[in-house]
Amino acid sequence: MPETRTLLMIASSLNPDLLKTPHELGLEVVLAAAVPPADDSLYDVHLAVDEMDEESVLAAVRSYVADGGKVDAVATFHEGALHVAARVSAELGLPGNSPEAVRAMRDKYVTGQVLAEAGVLTPQTKVVTTFSQAEAVAAELGFPLVLKPQASGASQGVTKVENAAELKAAFENIIGLYEPESFTEGEYSVPNVAHIYAYPQAQGVLIQEYVSGDEFAVDLVYGGGEFRPMAIHDKPYPFAEPHFIEGAYATPSALPEADQMRIVETSVAALKALGASVGGAHVELRLTDEGPKIIEVNGRLGGTTAFVQESIRESTGVWGPREYLRAVLGEPVDFTVKPQPTPAGFTPLLADRTGEIAGFEGIAEAEAVPGIIGLRWMAKPGDHVVIKYPENPVSCFALVLAKGESREDVLSALEGAEKALKPVYTN
Ligand SMILES: Nc1ncnc2c1ncn2[C@@H]1O[C@H](COP(=O)(O)OP(=O)(O)O)[C@@H](O)[C@H]1O
Ligand SMILES: [Mg+2]
Structure with missing residues (x-):
């Protein structure tokens, strides 16, 4: 033994x-x-x-x-x-990513600098700590811009701004979101996710050029010089700008093969430039006229509570957590995905108002929607909901996972579940 x-x-x-x-x-x-x-x-x-x-x-x-x-x-x-x-x-x-590589991925200002230096497409990125600096950057880059925390997650604080008034509001919102323990509205209160995603010494306000184009995410595992994609996820619905709360993911990608290859190549180039050597990654990109542009490089597997990995497993047969653990054990990164991936995807179900959750209705109907294969609760009776975008991005009360014979099957299953399953509030 x-x-x-x-x-x-x-x-x-x-x-x-x-x-x-x-x-x-x-x-x-x-x-x-x-x-x-x-x-x-x-x-x-x-x-x-x-x-x-x-x-x-x-x-x-x-x-x-x-x-x-x-x-x-x-x-x-x-x-x-x-x-x-x-x-x-x-x-x-x-084996594992170095502290320097983690910094280069977690601190989005460093990400921008390193990728620009390496010639990997990414939005022009500046970091500021005062509003007069923000005004100077806006004058230099021009609107529209995206403001976001230097290091957070879940789209917290991420805001598109079109003019000086919106710049000021977004700047003040982000500068103010690092400290509070919770966000409160009337009698309802939720914890501040800035503390869940905290990264030391990176608490500025990032200002980026706005990148238009469809958005994609790639999940990869890497080690021993091998960078292997598990899946590209399409994000089939547009974001509700000016905020960027995540919606449905669907895989495999419906993009032409050549675009998929460019997306994977850009993701791998970004990981290499940032010094990622052993681990998982969830890379977000937008496809622009110039090619895929990196939005963010997360040096970990995608959404491990959000059905990202389950969606990949349904689709390709690869279980990311297993492959990631094998990589940190020093084993070869040698998985192969199914040649004809099964269409799969998931969506977060978002609460529609501030209040206290009493329970849920439509559970059986949602589970009975053909194609729905998983339901995960993200809230329970007694939990508070505070709808306060963008500083509190969390409004998801459940996630649903679907598979089907086609992309349309998957999206219509997700829509069916979304229609059926609703929170009930105490008042
Ligand atoms: N420069 C940008 N241009 C256009 N959209 C952006 C830009 N930066 C972020 N976004 C949008 O906001 C979302 C969240 O931003 P991101 O940097 O990924 O933050 P988080 O770490 O919170 O996920 C992205 O998925 C994208 O849709
Ligand atoms: Mg992101």
């Missing part, structure tokens, strides 16, 4: 399928997380520590190792813990 290998997983997850994957690979799991999952069969050792605080995690890991514990690989599925995993894997001499 070969010796059991131990995986140090930094941050837990709400996705039970993903949490099962390390044990399915025969790994022992040491979980560094403030809150472990309710099901304690999913891990073997719990290090009770704030997973986003690198010094605390490093201290906990050092003492675990000093007590004779071993670690063969380090993984995280959580954006807010990428820098922590990078520090730990560097210190232990294990």
Whole structure:
């Protein structure tokens, strides 16, 4: 019997399928997380520590190792813990992205600089901390512009602006979103997701040239010099500008083969330029007249709570969390996707108003829609909803996953579920 290998997983997850994957690979799991999952069969050792605080995690890991514990690989599925995993894997001499590569991906100002330098298409990007700097940048770049936090997620704060008044409103909104613990409207209050995605020392306001064009996302796994795409997701519906709350994803891409190749090539070029070496990635791009332009490079698998990986698995047979774990274990990145992928996709279901959720209606109808194969709750009775875009981007109460014989089947299943399933509010 070969010796059991131990995986140090930094941050837990709400996705039970993903949490099962390390044990399915025969790994022992040491979980560094403030809150472990309710099901304690999913891990073997719990290090009770704030997973986003690198010094605390490093201290906990050092003492675990000093007590004779071993670690063969380090993984995280959580954006807010990428820098922590990078520090730990560097210190232990294990495969993983370096802290510099994580910074280059998480700090979108650095991303813009590095990609421009490397000749990978990306919007012109400036960072400011005062409104007079913002005015100067606007004068230089010209409207329309996109303002966003230097490092956040879930489209928090991301706003298209067309004039000086909108510039001021968006600037003030973003400067003000790092601090609050929560966002409140009347008697309703929700936690500020800036803390979930916090990245130290990157709290400016980013100003970018607005990129028009259809948007795509690519999920990849890489290691040992190999960068392999699992899927391109099309985003079939336009964003409700001036905000950019995510909607449905559908895969495989309906783009012509040549465009798909350019999208993958651009994503790989971006990852290489940013120094990504071992891990997963979710790259967002817009297809422009000049070619695919990088919007964002996330150095982790796409939406591990949002059905991104399940959609890929239905479509291609590849389970991203498994391939990512194999990469950080130092195994070859050698998966192959099904030659004729099955159409699949998912959509978040968004609450329509501020209030307290009492329950949901239409669950059975939604589940009975032909093609619907998964439903995941993102809210429960008693939870508050605060619709306050863009500083609070979170309004998703559930996700639905679909597959079908065609793209149309998938989208109509998602639309059917969306029509049927609604939150009920307490008043
Ligand atoms: N420069 C830009 N031009 C056009 N749209 C943009 C630009 N930057 C962001 N967006 C839109 O906003 C969305 C969220 O921005 P992104 O940088 O990906 O933030 P997050 O990290 O919160 O996902 C993108 O998916 C895209 O639709
Ligand atoms: Mg994004």
